[in-house]
Amino acid sequence: MKGVVIKSTGSWYNVLSEDGQMIDCRIKGVFRIKGIKTTNPIAVGDSVLFELEEEGKGVIHTIHDRKNYIIRKSINLSKQSHIIAANMDQALLIATLALPRTSAGFIDRFLLTAEAYHIPVSIVFNKIDLFENDPELMDELNAFIAVYEKIGYKCYKVSATENKDIEVLRELTKGKTTLVSGHSGVGKSTLVNAMDKQLNLKVGEISDVHFKGKHTTTFAEMHPLSYGGFIIDTPGIKELGLVDMEKEEIADYFPEMRALRNECKFNNCMHINEPKCAVLEAVEKGEIAASRYNSYLGIINGEEMENTNY
Numbered sequence: 001m002k003g004v005v006i007k008s009t010g011s012w013y014n015v016l017s018e019d020g021q022m023i024d025c026r027i028k029g030v031f032r033i034k035g036i037k038t039t040n041p042i043a044v045g046d047s048v049l050f051e052l053e054e055e056g057k058g059v060i061h062t063i064h065d066r067k068n069y070i071i072r073k074s075i076n077l078s079k080q081s082h083i084i085a086a087n088m089d090q091a092l093l094i095a096t097l098a099l100p101r102t103s104a105g106f107i108d109r110f111l112l113t114a115e116a117y118h119i120p121v122s123i124v125f126n127k128i129d130l131f132e133n134d135p136e137l138m139d140e141l142n143a144f145i146a147v148y149e150k151i152g153y154k155c156y157k158v159s160a161t162e163n164k165d166i167e168v169l170r171e172l173t174k175g176k177t178t179l180v181s182g183h184s185g186v187g188k189s190t191l192v193n194a195m196d197k198q199l200n201l202k203v204g205e206i207s208d209v210h211f212k213g214k215h216t217t218t219f220a221e222m223h224p225l226s227y228g229g230f231i232i233d234t235p236g237i238k239e240l241g242l243v244d245m246e247k248e249e250i251a252d253y254f255p256e257m258r259a260l261r262n263e264c265k266f267n268n269c270m271h272i273n274e275p276k277c278a279v280l281e282a283v284e285k286g287e288i289a290a291s292r293y294n295s296y297l298g299i300i301n302g303e304e305m306e307n308t309n310y
Helices: 104-116 135-150 166-173 188-195 247-253 278-284 290-300
Strands: 002-008 013-017 022-027 047-052 058-063 069-073 081-086 090-095 121-125 155-157 177-182 221-224 230-233
Touching: 002 022, 013 047, 013 058, 022 047, 090 104, 090 166, 104 121, 104 135, 104 247, 104 290, 121 135, 135 155, 155 166, 166 188, 177 188, 188 230, 247 290, 278 290
Parallel strands: 022 058, 090 121, 090 177, 121 155, 177 230
Antiparallel strands: 002 013, 002 047, 002 221, 013 022, 047 058, 069 081, 221 230
């Protein structure tokens, strides 16, 4: 039988079969996927083949090739990685400029990772109701959005609690498999619940001490949408892993830098202090946002981003 992995609980996997049954499955033997050393051989979103056993349980014996996947690095000394999810059509990065604030560096690192794993991203700015009586904050938000729309990322302003422009997100996610990510506290679960009233994801609280979210989701889980498609809800993740990425490659995952690749004097230009660098010239002219370039330098220099909970 063929199915999609909806949830992983360690040694067991919940698989949604093609005929709509939810089957608890285990793995047959030892799975090793060529070129990927991870703590989990099978991830949420994987398309698998399984056989039914007694008492309605199943055994997964084949995993189909993935069209994409996204990884987080292990935080322990093993240096292994963990696949968060596979086979996504797109990702929604949920961000806020207040309670808690999402930094430009955080957004840029997520976009870089998604580019590396071939996952289209839209940026959803939630809690827009907090901005309506603050023109200065609204101007800041619009300037923030202008940076990302200029380089090709679609941005949306919504309010999960006020149900503002949620229909736009329903249309965006209809019939697709969508990863939802962002800081804890930005309203990921509240937003998904607003998009589909039949879902009831657990909603967390904002800490009064640091105005940061408290983690409520503890593992990635795929939820079927009543209007068609799937949402993958993700846990707080310390750092999305850029596996085997060379420093020379990083600029290629910034679309505005990639577009100028052939205009630099040197083919191996790192866009730091080289003469006749088209990227540096674009930054000086304001054609590339200073915030984006600073994020690039931070990643090149191996700096950890502040507040890196996805």
